[in-house]
Amino acid sequence: MHKILFAALSLTVLLSCSEKKNExxxxxxxxxxxxxxxxxxxxxxxxxxxxxxxxxxxxxxxxxxxxxxxxxxxxxxxxxxxxxxxxxxxxxxxxxxxxxxxxxxxxxxxxxxxxxxxSKNQELYEEYKKIISKFNDQQLELIQEEILGQKGAKKYSAEENKKKQEALLKKRYLYAANYALTNANKEIAPYIALTDIYDMQIKFLDTIHKSMTPEVAKSKYGKKFSDYLKKRKASEEQ
Known part of the structure; x- marks a missing residue:
């Protein structure tokens, strides 16, 4: 009798562990x-x-x-x-x-x-971060140049530095938008749009939005991106 009870308990524990692993x-x-x-x-x-x-x-x-x-x-x-x-x-x-x-x-x-x-999205995210980090490094160099210039460094032009920073920012935004557009079949696309280029011109965001696959559009970030774009369009139309 004890053996039967022990076997039954053991089976219950095994089934419980199995169920937990499959959750x-x-x-x-x-x-x-x-x-x-x-x-x-x-x-x-x-x-x-x-x-x-x-x-x-x-x-x-x-x-x-x-x-x-x-x-x-x-x-x-x-x-x-x-x-x-x-x-x-x-x-x-x-x-x-x-x-x-x-x-x-x-x-x-x-x-x-x-x-x-x-995770394929993680793969794409890491690839994206590598390029973005290069833009960040260039941005830091220009900021350092600006600080040294304000302290009297020779051959420094505030106007030229500003132009370089604006050009770099534009280049970074265009890269991010293109990356999202190229990978519009993955959830990384609306994620980038929401976190990195949310303040970009609507025409660019709209292109990314229209390029998303139905599956991505129904995802967490796809829905958030759709809601955000809808609200921003309504706001700018006022």
Whole structure:
């Protein structure tokens, strides 16, 4: 009798674990080298506030696993709780999408050394960030030149520096718009439009909007972009 009860309990536990593993449409696995004790949080932005979707407690292992359900691809955050540490390198932004995503990094360079696989939108986002970072570097150089010029550096022209900054900004905006347009079949397109070029001329945003596939248009960022564009058109028509 005891053997029968034990077998039944074991089967119940196994089924329970199996069901838990199958929950949701997004499986996130990963390894944070050097971080074996502490908490991880999977978060998302909800109405401008970070909300925890899952809390993972690590105790003796650096690997982790999380099962979530998301309606469509969206940006999530992996936050590592270092306890008393004041490090600002705690939050890792990644473009999640239904399926399996793996995140490998280390505790010392949590953000810089992160390798994220399994998401096409993440792939595109990383490619986009590489080019944008080059624009940012050029912008910083021009700002530094401006500061030195104001301190009396020779061969400095405020007018010329301003022209260069405006040209660079225009180039950056056009690159972002073209990247979104080229990838209008992915959720990265409305995301870029909403976060990086929301104040661009409507004609450019409208072109991106019309180029989105039906699936992308129905996604979280697709709907937000549609709503934003509608409101902005109405505002500018007044």
């Amino acid at each position: 949701g449409n997004l499986e996130i696995t990963g390894n944070i080298k050097g971080f074996k004790k502490g908490k991880l949080y999977i978060q998302k932005i909800e109405d401008t506030t970070l909300v925890a979707l899952d809390t993972i407690v690590l105790n003796g292992t650096s690997t982790f696993e999380s099962h979530l359900n998301i309606d469509s691809p969206e940006m999530l955050y992996l936050f590592v709780d270092r306890g008393v540490s004041n490090s600002i390198d705690n939050n890792l932004l990644f473009f999640a999408e239904p399926g399996k995503i793996n995140i490998d990094t280390d505790v010392d360079y949590f953000f810089a050394n992160a390798k994220i696989t399994g």
